[in-house]
Amino acid sequence: MKLYQPGDTSNAICPDCGKLVSTTFAYRDVPFDDGTGVVKGILAAVCDECEAVVSIPAQSTPAIRRAREAADIPLEVSIPAPEIEIIDAAAYRIDPDATTRLRKSLFAFYLQRLRHDESAAGMLRREFETWNAAKIEQRNRVGKAVRIPQRRLSFKISPKTDRDVQWLMKAIGMNKTDTVRSVIMEIERDLLAPKAPNGLRHLQDIAAVVNA
Structure with a gap:
């Protein structure tokens, strides 16, 4: 598994821009897809044009899982x-x-x-x-x-x-x-x-x- 660091760069399709963009890895608060909560301060690939979170690297998955468990009722x-x-x-x-x-x-x-x-x-x-x-x-x-x-x-x-x-x-x-x-x-x-x-x-x- 490749481990990314803040400031690393990559390319990805930005859903907001609708095109292939350059991205920079940074720590962001990311909402769950179903809108039930937010995972705080995880490393994510951020669009260099609109600053939207474009993708989440595998190394951030454990933090998402812990946040999801905390959001359970x-x-x-x-x-x-x-x-x-x-x-x-x-x-x-x-x-x-x-x-x-x-x-x-x-x-x-x-x-x-x-x-x-x-x-x-x-x-x-x-x-x-x-x-x-x-x-x-x-x-x-x-x-x-x-x-x-x-x-x-x-x-x-x-x-x-x-x-x-x-x-x-x-x-x-x-x-x-x-x-x-x-x-x-x-x-x-x-x-x-x-x-x-x-x-x-x-x-x-x-x-x-x-x-x-």
Whole structure:
């Protein structure tokens, strides 16, 4: 990997000028492409004509990654302990060697699937209420009070995934905790209830990338 120094020169296509220009490497604050934040003081190739940032050398990638991680949004909810076990059991079924990172990827995958299937999202609240009522009834049949501890589900999500969470909350009219629980319900029905889940091979491919 070539390491550039401030003052080094190069040539690149400037999108603002619309042509090949000479550039000079300098430290600049560079916004993320999606407008969700800024990475401060990284080395970049700057157009000598309009001073726009034209390209980012590979040596600045770690700083961008750290800034991106800092821009992630925490998602924290307190849910019944068995529902934490659901998402962990689903992750284990996908990949027995999976780390807790797969929790977030699995959650984001199901959010995206609901986002692209509005009919399924439209039925989600009613299905969740039925699912939740069945679990309460099951506990009541034991004949004595069953204490179910609460556990915290916590991970950092990208601004895009956070927008998906906000969209689903609005679409089904539930608070964040029950919205997260409804996604976990979908995961249980898809990956734990069937003997041979559909789409398992695809999720195993995702896990291979997440755990690389």
